[in-house]
Amino acid sequence: APAGDTWLSQTGEGEIIAVADTGIDSNHPNLQNKLTGAVAWGRTGNDTSDPHGHGTHVTGSIAGNGHSSGGKIKGMAPGAKIFFQSLLDENGQLCDLELKLPDLLQQAYDQGARILNISWGASTESYYTFDSVAMDQFIYDHPDMLVMVSAGNEAVKRTDANGNDVVAFGSVGSPATTKNGLTVGASRSSRMQEDPEAIAPFSSRGPCKSDRRIKPDIVAPGTDILSTRSGAAPDRNFDRFYENAAYVFMGGTSMATPVVSGAAALVREYYRTQKGYANPGAALVKATLLNGTKQLMADSAMRGSDIIPNNNQGYGLLDMSMTIPNTHNQFTLAYYDSGSAPSLNFQRSGERRQFRLVLQQKTWIRACLVFIDNPALGGVQSDLDLIISMEGTVSKWTGNAGINAKDPLFSDVRSDFTNNIEVARIPEAEPAGYIIEVVATSMAHDGNLRFALVVTAGDDSATFSTVTL
Numbered sequence: 001a002p003a004g005d006t007w008l009s010q011t012g013e014g015e016i017i018a019v020a021d022t023g024i025d026s027n028h029p030n031l032q033n034k035l036t037g038a039v040a041w042g043r044t045g046n047d048t049s050d051p052h053g054h055g056t057h058v059t060g061s062i063a064g065n066g067h068s069s070g071g072k073i074k075g076m077a078p079g080a081k082i083f084f085q086s087l088l089d090e091n092g093q094l095c096d097l098e099l100k101l102p103d104l105l106q107q108a109y110d111q112g113a114r115i116l117n118i119s120w121g122a123s124t125e126s127y128y129t130f131d132s133v134a135m136d137q138f139i140y141d142h143p144d145m146l147v148m149v150s151a152g153n154e155a156v157k158r159t160d161a162n163g164n165d166v167v168a169f170g171s172v173g174s175p176a177t178t179k180n181g182l183t184v185g186a187s188r189s190s191r192m193q194e195d196p197e198a199i200a201p202f203s204s205r206g207p208c209k210s211d212r213r214i215k216p217d218i219v220a221p222g223t224d225i226l227s228t229r230s231g232a233a234p235d236r237n238f239d240r241f242y243e244n245a246a247y248v249f250m251g252g253t254s255m256a257t258p259v260v261s262g263a264a265a266l267v268r269e270y271y272r273t274q275k276g277y278a279n280p281g282a283a284l285v286k287a288t289l290l291n292g293t294k295q296l297m298a299d300s301a302m303r304g305s306d307i308i309p310n311n312n313q314g315y316g317l318l319d320m321s322m323t324i325p326n327t328h329n330q331f332t333l334a335y336y337d338s339g340s341a342p343s344l345n346f347q348r349s350g351e352r353r354q355f356r357l358v359l360q361q362k363t364w365i366r367a368c369l370v371f372i373d374n375p376a377l378g379g380v381q382s383d384l385d386l387i388i389s390m391e392g393t394v395s396k397w398t399g400n401a402g403i404n405a406k407d408p409l410f411s412d413v414r415s416d417f418t419n420n421i422e423v424a425r426i427p428e429a430e431p432a433g434y435i436i437e438v439v440a441t442s443m444a445h446d447g448n449l450r451f452a453l454v455v456t457a458g459d460d461s462a463t464f465s466t467v468t469l
Contacts, residue, residue, distance in 0.1 A: 007328035008320060012077025012265035014272065017062055018108035018116040019258075020085040021055030022094070023048050025230040028056060029246065030064040030074070031082075037111055038084040041104070042095030048086035053233030055086065057250050058119050060228025061258035062265075068246035073226055076262025079269075083111045087120075094120060101131055101175070105138045109145055114268065114279075116147045117261040119254035121173035123154050126209045128377060129174040136375035139180035139282055143339055143372050143450050146282035147181040148261045150253035151216040152204035167303060169311055171204040172215045179373045179380060179420055182264075182286050183215050186222025186256040187296060187317055194223060198298035199312050203253055206311040211379025212418050214403075216314040218290060220263075222256030224249050260318055263289060270324045277340070283370040283452035284337040290315045290421060291368035291454045292323030307402050308423075315368075315423055322366075322456070334464030337452045344469055346371075346384070346440040346449040354467035355453070357434045363458030365426040367436055369399060371451035373420045374444055381444035384451055385415045386422040391433040397424045415441065429457070435467065 016036055026035055026048070038048040050056045059075075063082055066074030085104060089095040097104060108116050122131070139145055152173035156165045176183045186200040200223050206215030229238070229248040238248040267288045271280040293316030296302075301313045309315045321329050336355065338344045344353075357365065367386060374381040386399030398414055399422025416422055436455060443449055455464060 007326045008266065010266040010269045011079030012063065012262065012269055013079035015077065015080040015115065015265040015268055016083055016112045017077070017080050017261055017265055018083045018085060018111065018113035019055065019059050019062065020087055020104055020116065020118055021058050021120070022052040022088045023050030023055045023086040024059055024084045025050050025056040025232060027231070028228050029067045030060055030228050032067065034063055034082045036081045036083050038086065039107065040086045042087055042089035048084060049232055050230040051232045052088060052092065053230040053237045054254065056230035057227045057248065058117060058254060058258045059084070061225060061255065062117060062262045064228050069244060073247055076259055077265035080262070080265045083108060083113050101134045102138055105135070105145070105147070109142055114144055114146065115261055115264050116145065117258050118147060118175070119150045119257045121150060121152055121176050123152060124174040126170040126172045126177060126206055126215065127174065128177045128208055128210065131175040132177045133375050133377060135175045135178045136180045136373070140372055140375050143281050143283065144279050146264055146285050147178070148257050148264065149176045149178060149181050149183050150257040151176050151183050151185040153202040153252050154204045156201045165201045167205060169205045169304070170207065170209060172206050172208065173204060177208045177215065179213070180282070180375070182260065183217045184253060184257040184260050185216035185219040185314060186253045187219040187313070189221040189223050189225065191224040195298055197296045197301065199296065199300040201300070213379065214309040214311055214314060214419055217421065218260060218293060218315055218318055219313045220256040220259040220318045222253055223251045225251060225255040260289065263318055263320060266320065267324060281337050281339040281450065281452060283372050283450060284335060284454065287368040287370040287452045287454040288323060289318065290423060291366050291456060292319050293317055294319040294322070309400060309403065315421065330460045332457045332460050332462040332464070334455045335453065339450045342448060346443060346451065348446045349440055349443045351440045353438045353469055355436045356465050356467050357436060357455055357457060358463045359429055359431045359457060359459045360461050361431050361459045363429060365429045365434065365457050367424045367453065367455045369422045369438055369451060369453050371420050371449060380418060380420050382449055383417040383441040385439045385441050386424055387437045387439065388424050388426065389435045389437070391435065397426055399424050417441070
């Protein structure tokens, strides 16, 4: 969890997070009164218990209340509620969800969840599969539902002659190749003398096959994660034990994903309570999380690329201190979500939306654009571009600048036409006016392309306004 309750006031209060996993130890002291409901998809008698331990651990990382440790060991969003979907079958395996993923998503949505945690997937070597299409279709039809998906643990395939890990790019699973969900990879934690600037060697990497989209989207700590232990699970299912038997250590992108799911609940609460936005869209929550990320600098995080986004860390490490204003770091956060007024969604190619940010002092600027893409095979169907211009000068910053630099086919192309996420960051921006522009460079289908823009600046007296819609 972030630094206790010392600088982040949000707890996830008022949010329901769905967790689709092995099962849940509903009697665990840290999970008491957490469940709004639990449904068994794989066992008779609505048996949602957790003889594996994976689901209970994941749930504790999201919303554990810390009861067994005096509040010391708790989840990212201890004020949130959980709707649990148990997927364990009678043979102790995850049940077959072929062609059933839309039903799973719909059930979670109907139960009031607007965040769903999926810490599982199939090893499909970064192909955009029918499960990924089904997920993207659901989010396209329900744009206020954000689905978190673990990238997979398939990155290390072999070692070289010196015994070093050789990273397997193109190893992201399915449905983690989703365009509209949020794919989470694993960084190293600081425990066991690990380097927190590094990516876990097992964490699956992109790019996505056929369309070269960056994956994962974000990383969070995924090694030696301490969370709630299911009382029904055998010792062999855990990585190592803790002095307090209520908790246990596990690792994987499965453990990184709930960290981000809990963070998403804090972001939704922030928009509801601080900004008066009753139902923040998935693109807005996603853009907010990605806008606040920290770039990791270890070789494993930058291998094959000297910029972000890249296929090791995506857009970087989750960093709540830069995601929403807090007592540790006061800054201006401005946003625009076209879904709040659907008539303002992009309708055709060539349209643009312009916003103006005015800084009173020299500081940093960050911006992130996310759009909900049409769920079709063959990659991103539309292309929105993010451009920041400084008034009175020729200075210009483009989203995902430099992403094509090492691609021999597109090295002379400045804009990113591959991803439905773009970030632009200005480390030292002069006090001046800045025009932030979102351009519909191309749209595969006319009408109702939903997007969200998040802009932050270190000047808490900065102003943000709409210029052209």
